Amino acid sequence: xxxxxxxxxxIDETKEHLQNLNxxxxxxxxxxxxxxxxxxxFRAAHSLKGMAGTxxxxxxxxxxxxxxxxxxxxxxxxxxxxxxxxxTIFQCLDALEEYLDNIxxxxxxxxxxxxxxxxxxxxxxxxxxxxxxxxxxxxxxKAAExxxxxxxxxxxxxxxxxxxxxQKHVMGVxxxxxxxxxxxxxxxxxxxxxxxxxxxxxxxSLEEVGEVIIxxxxxxxxxxxxxxxxxxxxxxxxxxxxxxxxxxGNVSEIAKVVGGDVDIAPIVEAAAATTTAEAGPSTAxxxxxxxxxxxxAEKKKPVVNRTVRVDIEKLDVLMNLVSELIIAKNSLVxxxxxxxxxGSTGEIGEHIEYLEAVTTNLHESVMKVRMVPIESVxxxxxxxxxxxxxxxxxxxxxxxxxxxxxxxxxxxDEIGDPLMHLLRNSADHGIEADAKERIAKGKxxxxxxxxxxxxxxxxxxxxxxxDGNGIDVQAVKKKALERGTITEDQANMMSDQEIINLxxxxxxxxxxxxxxxxxxxxxxxxxxxxIEALSGEVEVKSTLGVGSTWTIRLPLTLAIIQTLMxxxxxxxxxxxxxxxxxxESIRPDEVKTVQQKEVxxxxxxxxxxxxxxxxxxxxxxxxxxxxxxxxxxxxxxxMAGLVIDELTxxxxxxxxxxxxYINKSKLISGATILGNGEVALIIDPNALI
Amino acid sequence: MDDIKVYSExxxxxxxxxxxxxxxxxINFVDNIVRPQTVTRVPNVAPYIKGVINIRGExxxxxxxxxxxxxxxxxxxxxxxxxxxxxxxxxKIGLIVDAVKEVISLTEDMIxxxxxxxxxxxxxxxxxxxxxxxTLVSLLDLDAVTYDxxxxxx
Numbered sequence: 001x002x003x004x005x006x007x008x009x010x011i012d013e014t015k016e017h018l019q020n021l022n023x024x025x026x027x028x029x030x031x032x033x034x035x036x037x038x039x040x041x042f043r044a045a046h047s048l049k050g051m052a053g054t055x056x057x058x059x060x061x062x063x064x065x066x067x068x069x070x071x072x073x074x075x076x077x078x079x080x081x082x083x084x085x086x087x088t089i090f091q092c093l094d095a096l097e098e099y100l101d102n103i104x105x106x107x108x109x110x111x112x113x114x115x116x117x118x119x120x121x122x123x124x125x126x127x128x129x130x131x132x133x134x135x136x137x138x139x140x141x142k143a144a145e146x147x148x149x150x151x152x153x154x155x156x157x158x159x160x161x162x163x164x165x166x167q168k169h170v171m172g173v174x175x176x177x178x179x180x181x182x183x184x185x186x187x188x189x190x191x192x193x194x195x196x197x198x199x200x201x202x203x204x205s206l207e208e209v210g211e212v213i214i215x216x217x218x219x220x221x222x223x224x225x226x227x228x229x230x231x232x233x234x235x236x237x238x239x240x241x242x243x244x245x246x247x248x249g250n251v252s253e254i255a256k257v258v259g260g261d262v263d264i265a266p267i268v269e270a271a272a273a274t275t276t277a278e279a280g281p282s283t284a285x286x287x288x289x290x291x292x293x294x295x296x297a298e299k300k301k302p303v304v305n306r307t308v309r310v311d312i313e314k315l316d317v318l319m320n321l322v323s324e325l326i327i328a329k330n331s332l333v334x335x336x337x338x339x340x341x342x343g344s345t346g347e348i349g350e351h352i353e354y355l356e357a358v359t360t361n362l363h364e365s366v367m368k369v370r371m372v373p374i375e376s377v378x379x380x381x382x383x384x385x386x387x388x389x390x391x392x393x394x395x396x397x398x399x400x401x402x403x404x405x406x407x408x409x410x411x412x413d414e415i416g417d418p419l420m421h422l423l424r425n426s427a428d429h430g431i432e433a434d435a436k437e438r439i440a441k442g443k444x445x446x447x448x449x450x451x452x453x454x455x456x457x458x459x460x461x462x463x464x465x466x467d468g469n470g471i472d473v474q475a476v477k478k479k480a481l482e483r484g485t486i487t488e489d490q491a492n493m494m495s496d497q498e499i500i501n502l503x504x505x506x507x508x509x510x511x512x513x514x515x516x517x518x519x520x521x522x523x524x525x526x527x528x529x530x531i532e533a534l535s536g537e538v539e540v541k542s543t544l545g546v547g548s549t550w551t552i553r554l555p556l557t558l559a560i561i562q563t564l565m566x567x568x569x570x571x572x573x574x575x576x577x578x579x580x581x582x583x584e585s586i587r588p589d590e591v592k593t594v595q596q597k598e599v600x601x602x603x604x605x606x607x608x609x610x611x612x613x614x615x616x617x618x619x620x621x622x623x624x625x626x627x628x629x630x631x632x633x634x635x636x637x638x639m640a641g642l643v644i645d646e647l648t649x650x651x652x653x654x655x656x657x658x659x660x661y662i663n664k665s666k667l668i669s670g671a672t673i674l675g676n677g678e679v680a681l682i683i684d685p686n687a688l689i
Numbered sequence: 690m691d692d693i694k695v696y697s698e699x700x701x702x703x704x705x706x707x708x709x710x711x712x713x714x715x716i717n718f719v720d721n722i723v724r725p726q727t728v729t730r731v732p733n734v735a736p737y738i739k740g741v742i743n744i745r746g747e748x749x750x751x752x753x754x755x756x757x758x759x760x761x762x763x764x765x766x767x768x769x770x771x772x773x774x775x776x777x778x779x780x781k782i783g784l785i786v787d788a789v790k791e792v793i794s795l796t797e798d799m800i801x802x803x804x805x806x807x808x809x810x811x812x813x814x815x816x817x818x819x820x821x822x823x824t825l826v827s828l829l830d831l832d833a834v835t836y837d838x839x840x841x842x843x
Contacts, residue, residue, distance in 0.1 A: 327746075658748055659779070661837075667732065
């Protein structure tokens with residue numbers, strides 16, 4: 001079977017499962033008895049195994065199989081989670097990731113057998129017998145649950161099937177009619193690719209000799225390949241048990257079939273008891289059983305977000321279509337207002353209303369599709385910090401908040417590396433190497449690293465904070481002097497903040513020892529340039545001895561910005577809101593001239609003013625004696641006042657390129673399409689300061 | 690494939706009116722022909738660039754063919770059209786023409802190349818003259834029409 005077409009899906013889903021496993025196992029480390037977590041891990045491991053098997057990645061399958069076995073024991077309460085297991089499982093996940101990397105780069109899983117890990121996993125399986133006795137004592141409730149699967153763990157899994165009253169009744173009737181009730185467990189070859197198809201053939205051939213009344217897992221699950229390499233069936237047939245088993249065994253790629261006659265007597269009695277005495281104690285028993293059966297079903301709901309993978313290019317096309325739709329709507333609007341004498345106007349109005357609702361919704365949802373939570377990026381960090389903790393031999397905790405904060409997909413894809421770098425930086429340089437040093441400062445022994453994301457107006461802010469030692473300004477200064485980055489004179493002139501900012505210069509690292517975690521001097525400058533490429537900014541604030549905070553500020557999306565719409569000389573222009581400081585009304589006589597340049601004195605600050613009508617080459621339609629409307633824009637520490645004719649309000653706009661043909665004037669950063677289909681230009685105030 | 694080549698020798702041109710003359714624009718470069726719409730002026734550009742318009746969500750610059758060719762500008766009329774051409778180098782550009790007449794097919798023997806010995810602005814944008822039954826059509830050299838001296842620096 002050619003499975004290459006599924007490769008992409010396989011890679012995506014495997015990544016998702018691995019991420020899920022990483023998160024869950026971290027949870028498990030904290031709460032080793034949480035059954036929900038164990039079940040979730042088990043399911044993820046199981047799906048991984050199934051997928052790897054389907055794709056023909058034997059080594060991957062083998063490894064996951066062993067991992068799953070361990071968790072199966074854990075789930076049944078026969079094995080206690082300890083640090084050793086957690087560590088081995090993490091190694092196992094790393095190995096799986098390695099396989100996945102290999103598959104991604106060459107569609108081949110590689111040749112690493114990872115025997116060491118498998119051996120360790122098997123060790124847990126075998127060594128558990130001593131602990132097994134202790135486990136039920138510690139958790140008697142779990143022991144009860146474990147009993148049934150324990151029985152099932154031998155080959156005759158069909159014996160573990162629970163019957164409903166109705167099924168019991170059917171069996172009783174069948175037995176009464178002289179038929180055989182046979183329970184079998186079918187084992188499919190582990191190399192079999194189309195398990196479901198094989199299972200189907202088994203069903204098909206069994207139907208010829210009798211009737212399959214119960215299957216475990218359910219027929220639907222078997223059809224969907226939601227089973228391991230075995231499934232159990234209860235068959236009512238005229239044939240004997242051996243004959244039924246032979247029929248099932250005749251299907252190719254079936255490894256073996258085990259089975260036997262179902263001992264019907266006690267079951268039927270129980271059924272009779274339930275039917276006769278409905279309020280009797282047996283109802284409680286069956287209710288209990290029902291509970292047990294329901295539990296796993298409930299937990300089957302995926303905890304992971306359902307993700308949509310959409311090609312960005314397709315989204316862009318969709319965006320264009322939506323704007324076209326809006327334009328179409330607008331022409332309808334004008335058609336309706338232009339022909340108000342015609343009788344059909346009311347009808348047109350109705351259509352328009354509908355069209356308006358649709359387009360608004362469509363627009364909104366398309367915008368949302370582009371946004372993804374940063375969760376997908378930050379999820380891998382707890383694991384990273386855990387590893388760093390071991391590697392650096394420092395105690396630290398990562399606290400995250402705001403994982404659900406949404407950002408444009410292109411930004412989310414790019415933000416992972418810079419964030420990882422900042423976190424590593426905090427772990428390596430920030431948190432003190434010596435725990436005693438921390439205690440001496442009155443800090444808790446374990447260092448804390450915080451990763452907070454939140455929305456702030458039209459920006460998303462991501463903060464990486466640590467309670468470590470902070471940045472030693474003197475050390476940075478000394479280093480900068482050593483490297484000749486700054487001169488002695490400059491160093492004396494610079495503020496602490498300016499010196500800290502030197503860290504963002506290429507090839508600058510203050511780590512005394514170069515480790516493989518950070519400190520090679522490539523990094524902070526890369527972080528900065530990467531974030532700037534996303535039109536964001538990064539800054540750092542630090543207090544020596546208390547800790548540092550790195551703040552990344554990113555625009556919500558790259559394509560949509562908030563702007564102030566203004567009118568200059570009868571033409572509409574947009575000024576990005578992010579540049580605007582305030583809007584002032586200035587009397588004409590307040591404008592002074594300094595060195596032939598017009599300035600205003602705004603609350604003690606002298607700000608040069610630029611008459612937009614002049615730089616845009618149009619004529620202001622405003623009476624020169626009227627008060628001037630001045631938009632104060634800011635670039636870094638510099639400010640300027642832009643004189644406009646009129647304000648029309650705030651508007652969210654989609655940025656469009658002016659194209660290659662028009663000489664890129666620095667003043668105009670792009671254009672946008674207004675509600676009526678007309679084009680308005682976007683002014684870049686930075687070019688005017 | 691050979692027989693296709695024979696047909697392709699006849700190139701189709703869109704015949705447009707510009708003042709008293711007729712010009713042909715190679716249909717292979719034409720993306721769209723639209724009625725005049727509001728043009729947004731762009732500051733600090735050559736005078737013959739009238740501004741930009743919105744063509745299905747795309748911003749397209751509009752050029753006055755009259756101004757570019759040194760003719761006098763005339764007010765928009767009912768017959769005025771924007772011909773949107775698409776060039777590999779610049780993407781889409783709109784040309785304002787007085788009127789669009791028809792599509793003509795010219796085979797090679799109906800086309801006569803012209804020599805550029807004149808300084809006349811309107812002639813340097815013409816690479817050949819096509820002869821139809823009744824009239825002569827100047828065929829526009831779109832590269833020359835869209836060439837902008839100020840863009841040399843790029």
